[in-house]
Amino acid sequence: MVNALLAHDLLWGMTPEQLTADTPAWVIDSLRAGQPVVVRRAVSAPGLVAVGVRGRLREQRFATVMPVDAIQRRVKPEDLCQVSIDRDLPSVRALNQLRPLLDDCGWVWGVSGSAGFELACGFAALHEGSDLDLILRTPHALGRSQAQDLVKILEAAECLVDMQLQTPFGAVALREWAGSARRVLLKNAREACLVIDPWNPQEHAA
Incomplete structure (x- = not known):
């Protein structure tokens, strides 16, 4: 699955529980609203994929990683x-x-x-x-x-x-x-x- 994922793919399935305690509130709000994350062009550890979370504002972009086994849906x-x-x-x-x-x-x-x-x-x-x-x-x-x-x-x-x-x-x-x-x-x-x-x-x- 990791090899099949490409930059700009949109993924659903990430939850606030997969984030650290110091994650900005807007990131948690975006995920709770059901928004997908976007695959980033970056190296990640086995079983993880580098992703970004979008906020309402242009400057609200948050880089993190998502467990591959948490992916529920993918849109290319x-x-x-x-x-x-x-x-x-x-x-x-x-x-x-x-x-x-x-x-x-x-x-x-x-x-x-x-x-x-x-x-x-x-x-x-x-x-x-x-x-x-x-x-x-x-x-x-x-x-x-x-x-x-x-x-x-x-x-x-x-x-x-x-x-x-x-x-x-x-x-x-x-x-x-x-x-x-x-x-x-x-x-x-x-x-x-x-x-x-x-x-x-x-x-x-x-």
């Missing part, structure tokens, strides 16, 4: 790409606009961040100024010219859209990969490092 970002919500917000309109274009791109994509959280559980997380966070599963290399074409599609959206390419070895920002820099920042559970090719972890920058 790609499970949410066809889910709709009836809210008149720029990020929602952008998602509706981009959905058919991304469906036709030939890659598996999904919704993460505040939009993914709200789509998955119904708790209001989006506001008028929210960005739209997306992921693209790229088990094989995505060419830089393809990345540039995708950026053009995203730039036509009604709000800022941040897409991460999820390679087998970590995540890289689409806009960075579409740019002119020879090396790009690859983030995985252990480190963030500059690489020439995000699909070849041997090519780390010194």
Whole structure:
């Protein structure tokens, strides 16, 4: 189960009893309200998964770990790409606009961040100024010219859209990969490092 869990997955089943006594009250309130936690890109001990708890405020983010055997439900970002919500917000309109274009791109994509959280559980997380966070599963290399074409599609959206390419070895920002820099920042559970090719972890920058 641990190997199957990926960053941005949403998990249900964590309870306040699994937290330490000095945990902020808002974290306990979030869990008692039935909110899921989100899988973080971090190393954890066997039988545990690194997760984050969201609060009502942007700065309310709490890092902790969750027992794997406590997981009752899992929702992946790609499970949410066809889910709709009836809210008149720029990020929602952008998602509706981009959905058919991304469906036709030939890659598996999904919704993460505040939009993914709200789509998955119904708790209001989006506001008028929210960005739209997306992921693209790229088990094989995505060419830089393809990345540039995708950026053009995203730039036509009604709000800022941040897409991460999820390679087998970590995540890289689409806009960075579409740019002119020879090396790009690859983030995985252990480190963030500059690489020439995000699909070849041997090519780390010194």
